[in-house]
Structure formats: C-alpha cells, structure tokens
Amino acid sequence: MIEQLRVPVIVAPMAGGGSTPELVAAVVAAGGFGFTPGGYLTAQALAEQMVRTSALTEGRYGVNLFVPGTNTKPDLADYTERVAAESARLGVEPGEPRWEDDEYPAKLEIVLAQRVPVVSFTFGLPNAGDVARLHAAGTEIIATVTTPAEAHQAAQLGVDALAVQGFEAGAHRGTLTDDGVSPGGGEEFGLLALIRRIQAVTDLPLIAAGGLVHGADVAAVLTAGAVAAQLGTAFLLCPEAGTSATHRAALADRTRRTAITRAFTGRPARGMVNRFLTENTADAPVGYPQVHHLTRPMRAAAAKAGDPDLVHLWAGQTYQLAGELPAAELVARLDREAREAIERVSRRLG
Structure with a gap:
C-alpha cells in the first residue's frame, strides 16, 4: 500500500494527541497516508479512534503500536523528589512511576480483528508469532529502526518495510531499547546516512523520517532510495492536529533549539529546550514508562496553564520551517515542491 501512494507522504503517528x-x-484524501497512534491510549480508546479514522478514510490508514519493554525497576528516588517539587509549583501531585505494557496484547487483538491494512511498531519488534498472525490477516508490517543493526534484526523477523528514523526527528527515538543504545553500539545516524547504511543490509522498502519539512526533503529521500517520506513536526501546526495551545505557541515562536532528553519519559526523545529539560537531562534515569507516568500530571498541568518550561515540547530539528496551514494544502505543497526539486536536479544533471 505504501509504495502505491499518489503522494509519497505519510503523517507520522504522533501519540499523546498530536495525531487525530x-x-x-x-492527508489520506490528499493522496498520502497516515497512522492512528495507539501509544498511551487504552485498548477501548484505540478501538474508538480506529472506528472514526476508518470511517473518514474508507479504511485506508494504519495503526502504530508501542512494543512494551521489560520492567527493569529503575531507582527513581531522587528523581521523584525533583518531579514532586516541580509538580507542586503547578498544584498537582507527581504520578505513580509504574510499569505497564500499554495494553499491547489487547491492542494487537483489535488490529487483527479489524484487519488493519498496515501496522507499524515502535520501541521494539513484534515476536515471530505476531508477525505470522498479522500476515495471515493480510496486514503489512512496518518496524521503526534507527540503526543498521536494528534494521537487520527487523528484516530477519520478516517485516514488510522499515520506518527509518534519523536523529533529526522530533519526539521519541524509535530505538529498540529504553536507553537508546541499539544492538551493535549506540552510534547516532542522520537520515541520509542511515538510509544508505540500511540499504547495505536489506532490500526492504524504506520509509524515511527525521527533519523533513519541505518538498525538496521528500525528493531527497526518494532519490536516496526511500519509497515514502514520513513527517510529524511539519503537521503539528495544521488545524486538524491535536497539538496543545502551549505547544503551538512554542512552535510558532521558533527561537528555541532542540535537544534529545530522557527527562520527561525515561526514553530518549527530541524536543525544544526548556527549563525542565536543561536542569534534568544529565541526571534523568532510564525507565520507560515509569518516568512517563511520574511526570505526566506535571506535564498535563503545565500544558493547561500555558507554562512551556514544564511540558515536553516535541519537535524535529527543522521545526522552525513548519507552516500553519490545512493538512491537505500542506500535502499538495509538499507534492509540488518535490516535483519542482526533481525537475531542477534533472536539469542540473543534463
């Protein structure tokens, strides 16, 4: 399905409210593709989102699932005190730093029952049995990877395509481990270098993600060998997105740099630099979803109060170039810009 898109643009699954x-x-109506994010939702809430999305897209959509890791029982004592002090400023208590599986088994059963055409996985890989069941249901499987070693591991499992995420990407890194260290070492790759390296270990179709905001970026990754470009930050200012007012204001301000941090969730993620990120990144523990649950009340209260210093402001490295326009217009613009870029290159090469 991904390789047959009229416009090879995918809106990324932005869990937590960004994707609607x-x-x-x-995006689908404009010729692209999109995913319903299953992360953070209950299984029932995901099912409801799927019903709504399926009705609006005539079933032409995908679902993204978070693969649960193991409960490592991190020591959060000092960090809990830090978060409690910041939470008190907003009049809320810190959350319970608990481990849970994001209702992954129930969500998998839902996508199997609904025969969703495409399912992507983040934070880990499905097991071989789940791969076989999804294929039997006619579902295409996409694994999110950030290194050649992760790509090789996913290819060995029998997935159908890879979402290749460069370090430029906003929000959570799609690494297979909470600490961000992949099999084979913790080297970080920019998107173009990652595409080239992964093509050396597998011939699976690649979906390119990370810092893409202009049609010329789409053309660049297609030329490099990807079958489609996946964009998240570029869509955050669209009126259809569920981006909070506090996050929208920070994106529109365009003055902050971005950095990767575990401070908000216990997993590496790229966001705009604010006070909480600056003061806590160095000491933030590895521990997802425990840290995510611990900071969640603080983040929710900060977003509601319009306080940009105590909420995660996920954004890719090119967020300053994101436009504020309807999603269909953005897809049409990306398509036009990509075609113009390819024409320029064709003329340049004679």
Missing part, C-alpha cells in the same frame, strides 16, 4: 482522525483523513 481528522488529520489522518485529510
């Missing part, structure tokens, strides 16, 4: 059925539907 209306955003996915607008």
Whole structure:
C-alpha cells in the first residue's frame, strides 16, 4: 500500500494527541497516508479512534503500536523528589512511576480483528508469532529502526518495510531499547546516512523520517532510495492536529533549539529546550514508562496553564520551517515542491 501512494507522504503517528482522525483523513484524501497512534491510549480508546479514522478514510490508514519493554525497576528516588517539587509549583501531585505494557496484547487483538491494512511498531519488534498472525490477516508490517543493526534484526523477523528514523526527528527515538543504545553500539545516524547504511543490509522498502519539512526533503529521500517520506513536526501546526495551545505557541515562536532528553519519559526523545529539560537531562534515569507516568500530571498541568518550561515540547530539528496551514494544502505543497526539486536536479544533471 505504501509504495502505491499518489503522494509519497505519510503523517507520522504522533501519540499523546498530536495525531487525530481528522488529520489522518485529510492527508489520506490528499493522496498520502497516515497512522492512528495507539501509544498511551487504552485498548477501548484505540478501538474508538480506529472506528472514526476508518470511517473518514474508507479504511485506508494504519495503526502504530508501542512494543512494551521489560520492567527493569529503575531507582527513581531522587528523581521523584525533583518531579514532586516541580509538580507542586503547578498544584498537582507527581504520578505513580509504574510499569505497564500499554495494553499491547489487547491492542494487537483489535488490529487483527479489524484487519488493519498496515501496522507499524515502535520501541521494539513484534515476536515471530505476531508477525505470522498479522500476515495471515493480510496486514503489512512496518518496524521503526534507527540503526543498521536494528534494521537487520527487523528484516530477519520478516517485516514488510522499515520506518527509518534519523536523529533529526522530533519526539521519541524509535530505538529498540529504553536507553537508546541499539544492538551493535549506540552510534547516532542522520537520515541520509542511515538510509544508505540500511540499504547495505536489506532490500526492504524504506520509509524515511527525521527533519523533513519541505518538498525538496521528500525528493531527497526518494532519490536516496526511500519509497515514502514520513513527517510529524511539519503537521503539528495544521488545524486538524491535536497539538496543545502551549505547544503551538512554542512552535510558532521558533527561537528555541532542540535537544534529545530522557527527562520527561525515561526514553530518549527530541524536543525544544526548556527549563525542565536543561536542569534534568544529565541526571534523568532510564525507565520507560515509569518516568512517563511520574511526570505526566506535571506535564498535563503545565500544558493547561500555558507554562512551556514544564511540558515536553516535541519537535524535529527543522521545526522552525513548519507552516500553519490545512493538512491537505500542506500535502499538495509538499507534492509540488518535490516535483519542482526533481525537475531542477534533472536539469542540473543534463
């Protein structure tokens, strides 16, 4: 399905509210593709989102699932005190730093029952049995990877395509481990270098993600060998997105740099630099979803209060170039810019 898109643009699964059925539907109607994010939702809430998205897209959409890791029982004592002090400023208590599986087994059963055409996985890989069941249901499987070693591991499992995420990407890194260290070492790769390196270990179709905001970027990754470009930050200012007012204001301000941090969730993620990120990144423990649950009340209260210093402001490295326009218009613009870029290169090469 991904290789047959009229416009090879995919809106990334932005868990936590960024992606909405209306955003996915607008991109699909414009010739692209999109995913309903299953992360953070209950299984029932995901099922409801799927019903709405399926109705708006005539079933032409995908679902993204978080693969649960193991409960490593991190020591959060000192960090809990830090978060409690910041939470008190907003009049809330810190959350319970608990481990849970994001209702992954139940969510998998839902996508199997609904025969969703495409399912992507983040934070880990499905097991061989789940791969076989999804294929039997006619579902295409996409694994998110950030290194050649992760790509090789996913290819050995029998997935159908890879979402290749460069370090430029906003929000959570799609690494297979919470500490961000992949099999074979913790080297970070920019998107173009990663595409080239992964093509050396597998011939699976690649979906390119990370810092893409302009049609020329789409053309660049297609030329490099990807079958489609996946964009997240570029869509955050669209009216159909569920981006909070506090996050929208920070994106529109365009003055902050970005950095990768574990401070908000216990897993590496790229966001705009604010006070909480600056003061806590160095000492943030590895521990997802425990840290995510610990800081969640603080982050929710900060977003509601309009306080940009105590909330995660996920954004890719090129967020300053994101436009504020309807999603369908953005897809049309990306398509036009990509075609113009390819024409320029064709003329340049004679």
